[in-house]
């Protein structure tokens with residue numbers, strides 16, 4: 451492996467290649483605690499840079515790990531084996547915003563938050579909003595197939611990608627355009643969407659054409675707590691039966707909401723399971739819709755109800771804070787519990803049909819008891835996506851074994867309830883076995899062979915993000 455950094459400096463120029471071990475270490479890990487080590491980090495500044503790197507890697511058979519901000523939670527971006535991290539963070543230009551065409555053309559390293567800051571000046575937004583929105587990049591979000599709190603209304607990345615420019619891991623580092631800049635597009639097999647959720651295993655995204663949508667005129671927000679989970683579900687059924695078009699429908703169980711509020715020192719005192727609902731409205735309809743939501747919550751026996759007439763008011767009153775703090779709560783808990791020790795965190799990402807939520811929560815609490823891990827539990831109830839989260843000390847082999855067993859059991863219960871092992875984070879290295887289980891249960895084991903075939907076509911030498919997904 452020696453000399454790769456020097457070679458790459460010759461190919462790209464010294465300012466684009468980093469070989470300092472301290473910097474390399476920063477780019478070789480992800481928030482779950484997984485960590486690897488590579489020979490160099492390349493900071494590409496153009497499609498041509500990416501093409502040169504992939505062509506060089508193809509010739510020398512070097513593993514390449516594409517990376518946005520590395521906030522992946524399933525080991526998708528971290529280098530499991532030796533090789534080179536290919537950071538796209540310097541490619542962050544917005545090339546075009548066209549309100550008339552309802553599109554934006556961007557480089558992959560732009561962060562979703564910064565993209566939305568620009569779009570909001572035009573009254574538009576890009577609606578995918580993972581909890582990591584302030585740092586998550588467009589390239590990373592495309593490749594994980596990210597979703598977020600607005601998923602029940604706006605879906606995930608696959609619903610918003612129209613076209614991509616991709617660099618292939620072949621001898622030329624071929625640059626390929628896929629898809630269109632029109633909303634309707636039939637171009638044979640849909641290769642652009644095949645890239646969505648492919649976790650950097652098929653090609654490197656160097657440009658994306660994304661759909662955009664107008665910002666809602668206003669959003670009213672209600673945060674309620676329910677002593678009985680059954681009553682919270684009644685409130686959700688009532689909202690859905692009235693065909694209310696929700697933007698947010700978020701959940702946290704009673705223990706986790708209380709823990710989060712205590713940990714954050716929040717002014718809100720949770721006294722039950724938490725339901726956070728946001729509904730987009732015209733300004734004139736705000737009071738009426740807010741009243742309707744309040745009466746739904748009261749009718750379902752909520753023990754406390756907090757309301758906001760706008761998103762700005764909801765932010766001011768910190769109504770979204772508890773739900774947003776899922777990962778942070780687990781991190782703070784962990785620091786208290788395992789002071790000074792390196793800790794690994796496992797954040798699950800299952801989805802079950804919302805009608806099976808009660809069963810899922812009950813089964814998750816049983817698993818918590820069986821394995822003895824304090825579990826912070828919340829998620830997107832509107833689309834049944836749950837994120838139970840645990841942590842354990844990295845140096846405790848027995849805890850690691852039990853934690854990974856817990857992780858697998860959670861995915862198994864999702865499949866048993868008719869759900870899926872990953873709603874939005876992807877498969878990475880941590881969910882490969884569970885993906886096999888899911889495909890087997892639905893009678894699609896052959897799909898794995900097809901996926902392996904696709905990987906071979908795009909990446910014949912297997913140099914791009916090896917060991918991930920399949």
Ligand SMILES: Cc1cc2nc3c(=O)[nH]c(=O)nc-3n(C[C@H](O)[C@H](O)[C@H](O)COP(=O)(O)OP(=O)(O)OC[C@H]3O[C@@H](n4cnc5c(N)ncnc54)[C@H](O)[C@@H]3O)c2cc1C
Pocket residue numbers: 481515516517518519520521522523526527538558579580581582585586587588589590591592593594595596597598599648649650651653654655656777778874875915
């Ligand atoms: C606190 C927290 C909350 C989160 N909440 C959510 C949530 O609500 N919803 C959700 O969906 N996710 C969530 N995530 C997971 C993650 O943040 C998102 O999936 C995010 O979109 C990843 O972006 P990134 O830039 O960090 O990608 P990275 O982690 O850098 O990369 C992700 C994957 O994409 C590949 N990749 C990156 N860029 C490219 C490129 N240009 N070309 C080819 N491959 C590429 C990588 O190799 C890797 O496989 C959360 C993570 C954290 C830490």
